[in-house]
Amino acid sequence: VSVAEAAVAPRPVRRTPRAVLRRVPSLAWLCAAVAFLNAAAWSLITPPFQVPDEPEHVAYVKVLAEGHRLPSAEGEFSREELAALADTRLQTVAEQPEEQPISSRTQERTLQRALARSEGGFEAGGEYAGVAASEPPLYYAIQAIPFTLDGTGNLLERIELMRLVSALMGGLTALFTFLFVREVLPAVPWAWTVGGVGVALVPLFGFMSGSVNPDAMLCTVTAALLYSLARGFRRGLSRRAAIVLGGVIAVGLATKLNFVGLAPGALLGLVLLSVRAARTLGRAAYVSLALALAVALGPVGVYVVAHVVSGAPALGIVSDAIGLTHGSAPAELSYIWQLYLPPLPGMHPDFAGLFTARQIWFDWYVGLYGWLDTTFPGWVYDFALVPAALIGGLCIRGLITSAQTLRAHVAELAVYGTMCAGLMVLIGADSYIAFPALDAEYGQARYLLPLLPLLGVVLALAARGAGRRWGPAAGALIILLFLAHDGFSQLQEIARFYG
Amino acid sequence: VPAGSRVPFLTLICPREIVRRRWRRERGFVTDARLKITLGTGLLVGAIALAVTLSQSPVTVAGVSTVAQANIGSSSTTTSECEPGGTLPSATTGIRLRAFAFLGSRVAVEVLEHGRVITRGGRGSGWTAGAVTVPVRPLARTRLGVELCFALFVNGDETENFVGESTAGALAAHATGDDLSGRVRAEYLRPGRSSWWSLALSVARRMGLGHAWPGTWSVLLVIALMGGVAVLCWRAILRGLQ
Numbered sequence: 001v002s003v004a005e006a007a008v009a010p011r012p013v014r015r016t017p018r019a020v021l022r023r024v025p026s027l028a029w030l031c032a033a034v035a036f037l038n039a040a041a042w043s044l045i046t047p048p049f050q051v052p053d054e055p056e057h058v059a060y061v062k063v064l065a066e067g068h069r070l071p072s073a074e075g076e077f078s079r080e081e082l083a084a085l086a087d088t089r090l091q092t093v094a095e096q097p098e099e100q101p102i103s104s105r106t107q108e109r110t111l112q113r114a115l116a117r118s119e120g121g122f123e124a125g126g127e128y129a130g131v132a133a134s135e136p137p138l139y140y141a142i143q144a145i146p147f148t149l150d151g152t153g154n155l156l157e158r159i160e161l162m163r164l165v166s167a168l169m170g171g172l173t174a175l176f177t178f179l180f181v182r183e184v185l186p187a188v189p190w191a192w193t194v195g196g197v198g199v200a201l202v203p204l205f206g207f208m209s210g211s212v213n214p215d216a217m218l219c220t221v222t223a224a225l226l227y228s229l230a231r232g233f234r235r236g237l238s239r240r241a242a243i244v245l246g247g248v249i250a251v252g253l254a255t256k257l258n259f260v261g262l263a264p265g266a267l268l269g270l271v272l273l274s275v276r277a278a279r280t281l282g283r284a285a286y287v288s289l290a291l292a293l294a295v296a297l298g299p300v301g302v303y304v305v306a307h308v309v310s311g312a313p314a315l316g317i318v319s320d321a322i323g324l325t326h327g328s329a330p331a332e333l334s335y336i337w338q339l340y341l342p343p344l345p346g347m348h349p350d351f352a353g354l355f356t357a358r359q360i361w362f363d364w365y366v367g368l369y370g371w372l373d374t375t376f377p378g379w380v381y382d383f384a385l386v387p388a389a390l391i392g393g394l395c396i397r398g399l400i401t402s403a404q405t406l407r408a409h410v411a412e413l414a415v416y417g418t419m420c421a422g423l424m425v426l427i428g429a430d431s432y433i434a435f436p437a438l439d440a441e442y443g444q445a446r447y448l449l450p451l452l453p454l455l456g457v458v459l460a461l462a463a464r465g466a467g468r469r470w471g472p473a474a475g476a477l478i479i480l481l482f483l484a485h486d487g488f489s490q491l492q493e494i495a496r497f498y499g
Numbered sequence: 500v501p502a503g504s505r506v507p508f509l510t511l512i513c514p515r516e517i518v519r520r521r522w523r524r525e526r527g528f529v530t531d532a533r534l535k536i537t538l539g540t541g542l543l544v545g546a547i548a549l550a551v552t553l554s555q556s557p558v559t560v561a562g563v564s565t566v567a568q569a570n571i572g573s574s575s576t577t578t579s580e581c582e583p584g585g586t587l588p589s590a591t592t593g594i595r596l597r598a599f600a601f602l603g604s605r606v607a608v609e610v611l612e613h614g615r616v617i618t619r620g621g622r623g624s625g626w627t628a629g630a631v632t633v634p635v636r637p638l639a640r641t642r643l644g645v646e647l648c649f650a651l652f653v654n655g656d657e658t659e660n661f662v663g664e665s666t667a668g669a670l671a672a673h674a675t676g677d678d679l680s681g682r683v684r685a686e687y688l689r690p691g692r693s694s695w696w697s698l699a700l701s702v703a704r705r706m707g708l709g710h711a712w713p714g715t716w717s718v719l720l721v722i723a724l725m726g727g728v729a730v731l732c733w734r735a736i737l738r739g740l741q
Contacts, residue, residue: 034731044721100705101709103708107709197735372628480541
């Protein structure tokens with residue numbers, strides 16, 4: 001290369017983290033701020049441990065941070081956590097809507113004394129983390145940082161700090177949702193805000209992001225994954241993008257087991273993008289695919305090999321759960337179908353008298369907080385059908401007007417569809433383990449929260465479906481509706497715990 | 500400035516505002532009048548809804564059928580129970596039955612006086628956790644010696660557990676379906692006398708207990724955080740939706 005050629009050749013762009021952050025639109029940061037502040041408010045409103053499985057998740061962090069080891073599903077909580085659970089009245093309050101947490105200064109003093117008495121480092125025998133013990137450690141390792149930093153604080157203070165870290169993750173989820181909507185609907189810039197802010201204000205999302213629960217990080221990783229996939233489908237798959245995609249999948253697998261349901265769709269997306277890139281890049285595209293797969297599945301491979309070498313089941317504690325499944329495959333498939341949709345002719349009704357799509361998924365999305373014990377009055381769920389139907393109708397109108405564009409994105413839609421179906425099948429299969437003793441153990445809307453970025457697209461499409469003249473007004477109305485839903489949900493939680 | 504034309508007040512006191520407005524005009528940023536109307540109307544409706552909600556009274560427990568809270572049995576088939584010798588307080592708007600289910604079945608409740616139904620109610624399936632509240636028609640005066648009957652239309656799959664007092668003989672619930680060993684705890688709910696507004700201070704005090712860094716400051720922080728959320732939403736709408 002001559003000096004003259006070198007002078008005119010485009011200089012490779014250096015992508016420093018600061019440069020990457022600077023390219024994020026200010027409205028995306030605004031969505032992130034809304035989600036963070038909202039989740040922080042939820043974290044202050046919700047009493048400690050009054051989120052499903054929070055005691056177990058806190059115990060996991062405690063064992064990891066203080067004992068530097070993974071927790072166990074057997075045994076009991078540490079002395080410090082037992083004292084906190086007893087004096088915050090968890091056993092009395094959880095799942096009992098007529099019971100409330102402590103309400104007098106005397107009880108508060110007793111709690112503070114008990115916390116001060118039981119404070120201490122790691123105790124042998126206190127490795128119990130119950131249902132959380134089977135989860136991968138990444139989220140807990142991140143939470144170990146605020147847990148360790150607040151060395152002088154009591155357990156409740158550390159929980160609040162951990163909740164704020166979850167809230168930060170909630171902010172990132174909203175940011176990636178905005179960017180995802182921007183990639184999916186590039187022609188309607190004003191609608192991106194509707195998707196991003198709408199998702200940031202979903203009350204169930206605020207409730208979960210304001211707690212110690214790996215669901216908060218799972219939502220962030222899934223939003224980042226959806227954004228990376230959408231970006232790949234718009235701009236092609238470079239080697240860097242492939243490795244980033246692989247990295248996001250690896251982080252997802254190290255965050256929560258539920259990501260296993262999303263992984264097939266993500267891997268399908270990776271393969272489709274590589275096939276498409278091969279048309280222009282040739283074999284180099286498949287090298288990128290191999291690298292991405294190595295990055296994505298490498299940690300899982302190491303995990304499996306380590307277990308096999310040590311003589312344990314290949315998937316560790318997860319193998320036990322796989323062995324618990326029962327019944328015939330058609331019966332299980334029928335159950336999974338009915339967990340979401342009405343039974344087809346010939347199916348044995350597993351949820352007789354119940355319209356699962358409405359009563360489990362819609363109603364519980366509209367309002368079910370605490371240990372599934374905080375609800376709105378019945379009429380609210382009926383009333384909520386009206387705006388939901390309006391948004392659904394507008395979204396369908398938006399889809400019809402862009403039908404031609406949709407046809408050009410069949411492959412991309414198939415990837416998102418596979419991710420949704422994978423997660424739903426996983427939830428159904430897990431619930432089937434406890435069926436029929438429990439109708440739908442994992443039939444909780446919070447398990448579908450990783451799909452929130454798709455809700456963002458639905459909201460943006462709904463605003464777009466209102467037409468060019470009324471679209472922005474409809475978008476504003478959707479945001480106000482979500483803000484009101486969020487505010488009244490917080491009031492309901494306050495009424496339940498402190499009223 | 501042409502004579503007689505309207506000059507925004509802000510541009511007179513803030514020269515930067517002139518530059519800002521020109522920049523926005525050149526780039527086609529025009530705040531839609533419909534957007535402003537929607538925002539204004541939405542906020543007004545929201546404020547009215549909030550005021551109305553807080554003007555109402557929280558639900559209070561006016562009476563209970565039994566004080567004890569022990570597990571008295573379970574049912575996995577449709578069950579109907581009748582408990583004699585109860586008291587239905589006046590203005591009862593809901594009856595909360597202590598039954599635990601992960602995915603509760605349809606529930607129907609009737610209160611009888613001398614064999615005649617004086618109020619009834621029902622709620623659909625899909626409730627969860629340790630209690631189910633069934634709305635009923637309120638009565639003007641308290642009724643003594645009533646019989647509380649309820650039916651749970653269990654699907655035959657999941658088991659529902661009942662909490663109450665183990666009793667024997669005439670006081671126990673008479674069941675058709677799975678037998679129970681006592682009376683199910685029923686709580687009679689009615690609106691209290693004070694509004695949420697008047698209870699605001701005591702609620703704020705209680706919110707400060709049982710948390711990290713206890714104190715009422717957390718309530719002020721929640722208000723500030725949600726105020727920030729509202730301001731940012733306003734900003735997002737005005738900046739993003741035009």
